[in-house]
Amino acid sequence: MREAEVRRESGRDCGAMDIITTQGLTKAYGATRVVDGLDLRVPQGSVFGFLGPNGSGKSTTMKMLLSLVRPTNGSIEVLGTPMGRGNGDGDRGTRRRVLGRIGSLIEAPSVYPHLTGNENMRIQQMILGLTEAQVRRALEIVRLDTAGQKLVKQYSLGMKQRLGIAMAIAHQPELLILDEPTNGLDPAGIEEIRELLLELAGEGVTIMVSSHQLAEIERMIDTLAVIDHGRLMFQGTKAELFQQATPDLLITTDAGVVRRRDVPADATPYVVTELVRAGARIHEVRREQQTLEDIFIELTGRGGAL
Numbered sequence: 001m002r003e004a005e006v007r008r009e010s011g012r013d014c015g016a017m018d019i020i021t022t023q024g025l026t027k028a029y030g031a032t033r034v035v036d037g038l039d040l041r042v043p044q045g046s047v048f049g050f051l052g053p054n055g056s057g058k059s060t061t062m063k064m065l066l067s068l069v070r071p072t073n074g075s076i077e078v079l080g081t082p083m084g085r086g087n088g089d090g091d092r093g094t095r096r097r098v099l100g101r102i103g104s105l106i107e108a109p110s111v112y113p114h115l116t117g118n119e120n121m122r123i124q125q126m127i128l129g130l131t132e133a134q135v136r137r138a139l140e141i142v143r144l145d146t147a148g149q150k151l152v153k154q155y156s157l158g159m160k161q162r163l164g165i166a167m168a169i170a171h172q173p174e175l176l177i178l179d180e181p182t183n184g185l186d187p188a189g190i191e192e193i194r195e196l197l198l199e200l201a202g203e204g205v206t207i208m209v210s211s212h213q214l215a216e217i218e219r220m221i222d223t224l225a226v227i228d229h230g231r232l233m234f235q236g237t238k239a240e241l242f243q244q245a246t247p248d249l250l251i252t253t254d255a256g257v258v259r260r261r262d263v264p265a266d267a268t269p270y271v272v273t274e275l276v277r278a279g280a281r282i283h284e285v286r287r288e289q290q291t292l293e294d295i296f297i298e299l300t301g302r303g304g305a306l
């Protein structure tokens with residue numbers, strides 16, 4: 001088994017290092033803190049979901065990680081390197097070196113619609129000094145090797161996203177930061193992105209992927225952070241998210257099913273006794289795990305799509 005696979009299977013508690021850490025990361029526009037004291041930890045080798053409703057600060061955070069937006073406060077460490085905020089040669093040189101090891105796609109991919117996919121890749125090749133093999137490999141991974149001849153304006157949204165990802169991964173980065181790559185895609189397009197990300201993760205690339213819709217990325221991520229109004233509401237593995245929620249208590253009586261949330265296991269007898277005292281005839285008592293969607297709605301206090 002390759003090292004990356006061992007890391008993925010053994011989880012993040014086995015001395016795997018964090019590839020991104022932020023401390024108190026804050027961005028204020030005027031008096032409003034759109035990112036507010038974020039302490040993020042993205043484990044190496046993870047597919048890390050960055051979730052939050054629209055306007056919760058996901059893009060701003062990712063832009064700060066990529067030095068596209070300057071933090072108001074707090075610190076960022078990427079790939080084991082503290083990212084200084086200064087404009088001196090030292091800090092700028094450090095940022096350039098680290099950014100060279102990251103691939104990113106923020107908001108819509110910047111591609112030329114009147115050129116073909118291949119021609120767009122050629123431009124990226126010149127900018128980044130990529131080899132022929134790197135260009136070919138990137139197009140193969142995103143399954144655009146044959147569609148590369150087509151004009152990008154004739155691409156579907158999913159194809160455009162995949163071209164954007166090809167441009168982001170061609171220089172073989174260790175870390176990939178993707179902002180809402182599934183936004184607007186149909187289920188088949190989302191599935192393509194999922195397979196692509198899992199393939200890259202299998203090669204040891206750490207992936208941070210944002211979305212405002214949990215359902216879109218739930219099956220591709222292993223670890224996640226949920227933010228709301230720029231603040232961290234949860235961070236951990238998907239399993240830990242489930243564990244933190246007590247399964248609902250469901251009691252079937254003559255009158256129907258009673259559902260109670262957040263009843264600890266040792267309180268079950270009291271709830272049952274109380275119902276019996278109130279005259280209910282009980283047929284069944286069971287527990288039901290909340291869906292991830294329910295847990296999210298509780299975390300962010302917002303219904304439906306995050």
Ligand SMILES: Nc1ncnc2c1ncn2[C@@H]1O[C@H](COP(=O)(O)OP(=O)(O)O)[C@@H](O)[C@H]1O
Binds near residue numbers: 054055057058060
């Ligand atoms: N340059 C800016 N100036 C002022 N407000 C901004 C700027 N960029 C983003 N915002 C505000 O910051 C908040 C978070 O935005 P954003 O990071 O884009 O959220 P998300 O990506 O989660 O939808 C929003 O309320 C947005 O309007």
Ligand SMILES: [Mg+2]
Binds near residue numbers: 058059060179180
């Ligand atoms: Mg955004």
